[in-house]
Amino acid sequence: MGAADSGPPLRADARRNRERVLQAAREVFAESGFAAPLDEIAARAGVGAGTVYRHFPTKEALFEAVSAARVADLVADARRRADEHDPATAFFGFLALLGAEVEAKRDTSDAIAVPGPLGEAMQDALALLLTRAQQAGAVRQEVTAADLVAILKGLLTAAHEDTDPGRSARLLAILTAGLRPDAL
Amino acid sequence: MGAADSGPPLRADARRNRERVLQAAREVFAESGFAAPLDEIAARAGVGAGTVYRHFPTKEALFEAVSAARVADLVADARRRADEHDPATAFFGFLALLGAEVEAKRDTSDAIAVPGPLGEAMQDALALLLTRAQQAGAVRQEVTAADLVAILKGLLTAAHEDTDPGRSARLLAILTAGLRPDAL
DNA sequence: GAGGATACGGAACGCACGCCCCGGTTGGCA
DNA sequence: TGCCAACCGGGGCGTGCGTTCCGTATCCTC
Secondary structure (H helix, E strand, O other), X not given: OXXXXXXXXOOHHHHHHHXXXXXXXXXXXXXXXXOOOHHHHHHHHOOOHHHHHHHOOOHHHHHHHHHHHHHHHHHHHHHHHHHHOOHHHHHHHHHHHHHHHHHHOOXXXXXXXXXXXXXXXXXXXXXXXXXXXXXXXXXXXXXXXXXXXXXXXXXXXXXXXXXXXXXXXXXXXXXXXXXXXXXX | OOOOOOOOOOOHHHHHHHHHHHHHHHHHHHHHOOOOOHHHHHHHHOOOHHHHHHHOOOHHHHHHHHHHHHHHHHHXXXXXXXXXXXXHHHHHHHHHHHHHHHHHOOOHHHHHHOOOXXXXXXXXXXXXXXXXXXXXXXXXXXXOHHHHHHHHHHHHHHOXXXXXXXXXHHHHHHHHHHHOOOOO
């Protein structure tokens, strides 16, 4: 169970192409979300589609490879907030962070909702922050973690449908206000 | 420019099939949204795909034909509310109505956002209610009609991703609360 | 009831996509 | 330097969709 043996070391060109594919995938997914055609990633990387599939068994695996580091950062940030701040500040601060992330990268909402270990880690982190904020009375009791994921996915997707720059901030402000328990 | 001449009267079987297609489309779109395959509509109507296309030039035209009556009803309801109630009641009551509509029919969110005359009529009606509610101080000033459409589409779509029955009500409650100006 | 216009059905087409395969090329080791 | 395994590219396959075509069945008129 130690280091997953990656077999014989990759040839130099293979390693180079793998990096190019990852970089292109980062860019294309950020611009167009998970729905972006894989051929476009291959084209931007200057390789054929076959090369992409030699390095990543499926499109989804490539997406996970690209998102893993970013999601891990977000999850770590969520945990840190949970430790360092009061529940309300931690929860709402993290939502704001997500909003900023989405402003720049279109695939963030996909990364949250994708099935698999990444999505679950993200959802667990959100659930932790949500539960604490609810116990502290800062968020409506009846909201579930699944509700939060659903609404975030919907909101963050909607925020990208056109190019109005302030939109995601406004939508997030509505969500933030709506989650508080004191509102009618 | 009077009545759009519909040419020679349809043959009896053609008229019957046209009704069957419309009825099947109503059901299938309501269950699966606009993304439903057209073949399924044809199969449920007991006709071939070609027959659908003889009556409606594109899938989108069929969707509009199906949605037209319902959207017109919604728009009329919105206008009536604007006349009969105070701005806040009219606005929030209409949102609740939309929520109920979406609970039962999956294609409502598509109908709101679809380009073309239907979507615009819907958006105009929403804009009217929104503007009045804002003038009455019942809704945040900075929210635009486009924001509202975006958030509704996102929310209503998200509400259908799984089968949790109370979800759309909870999400709508969050939206309603978040739109009010007095919330933080 | 016969003839012709009209409508039918479903096979066929074009397209976009994820994914696989194979002939040619390249890099690393002796 | 020469060889062989590893790797590359892009054409090709399967799928699912919207749309079109055409031989056949149906309806209406006389």
